[in-house]
Amino acid sequence: AQSVAQPEDQVNVAEGNPLTVKCTYSVSGNPYLFWYVQYPNRGLQFLLKYITGDNLVKGSYGFEAEFNKSQTSFHLKKPSALVSDSALYFCAVGFRGYSTLTFGKGTMLLVSP
Amino acid sequence: DTEVTQTPKHLVMGMTNKKSLKCEQHMGHRAMYWYKQKAKKPPELMFVYSYEKLSINESVPSRFSPECPNSSLLNLHLHALQPEDSALYLCASSQAPAGGYNEQFFGPGTRLTVL
Numbered sequence: 056a057q058s059v060a061q062p063e064d065q066v067n068v069a070e071g072n073p074l075t076v077k078c079t080y081s082v083s084g085n086p087y088l089f090w091y092v093q094y095p096n097r098g099l100q101f102l103l104k105y106i107t108g109d110n111l112v113k114g115s116y117g118f119e120a121e122f123n124k125s126q127t128s129f130h131l132k133k134p135s136a137l138v139s140d141s142a143l144y145f146c147a148v149g150f151r152g153y154s155t156l157t158f159g160k161g162t163m164l165l166v167s168p
Numbered sequence: 169d170t171e172v173t174q175t176p177k178h179l180v181m182g183m184t185n186k187k188s189l190k191c192e193q194h195m196g197h198r199a200m201y202w203y204k205q206k207a208k209k210p211p212e213l214m215f216v217y218s219y220e221k222l223s224i225n226e227s228v229p230s231r232f233s234p235e236c237p238n239s240s241l242l243n244l245h246l247h248a249l250q251p252e253d254s255a256l257y258l259c260a261s262s263q264a265p266a267g268g269y270n271e272q273f274f275g276p277g278t279r280l281t282v283l
Contacts, residue, residue, distance in 0.1 A: 098274035154267035158210035
């Protein structure tokens with residue numbers, strides 16, 4: 056069975072500092088990995104995905120993520136956090152031939168001024 | 169147009185009411201999804217439509233009835249709901265086939281309260 060873990064319920068970072076939101080996965084086979092962000096009272100918004108190829112994926116709003124097969128991780132990063140990045144972040148995994156995504160529990164990111 | 173729209177934004181209904189949630193997209197996507205989301209939790213998949221046919225029903229109670237009238241529209245008919253059904257209901261769409269490497273585009277959701 057596939058699973059996704061986001062080990063931190065909340066991440067706090069000061070504006071201007073780099074941020075990392077962690078995601079690890081447990082699957083057999085080759086996963087497709089996604090990051091979504093959810094602002095208060097809104098739907099989820101796609102940030103980036105890894106399918107194959109270059110392990111460093113760049114996405115929207117200056118976010119990037121690195122696929123690490125040996126550590127089964129797909130951490131989300133940004134070099135310089137903004138207060139407006141404060142939101143709930145979900146990591147998700149999908150597979151070829153499967154219609155569903157498996158979501159992590161979510162990590163709340165709080166960026167302080 | 170890269171937007172998924174959902175109506176209404178908010179809905180309050182009694183346990184004996186019948187209501188419907190609507191979702192629309194004009195991105196040419198042939199896969200559409202209904203999710204239920206409780207506060208600060210990940211979305212839970214309810215239904216998947218692929219090419220206007222129901223392909224996945226995640227053991228959802230029959231008081232929820234989905235409908236896909238055409239490739240742009242998705243409805244969720246509600247009847248005899250329970251208070252525990254109160255949640256944010258999210259619609260999403262993606263290129264077909266559903267899932268796999270296709271990212272999903274989400275609507276803003278309908279906040280449902282069942283009294």
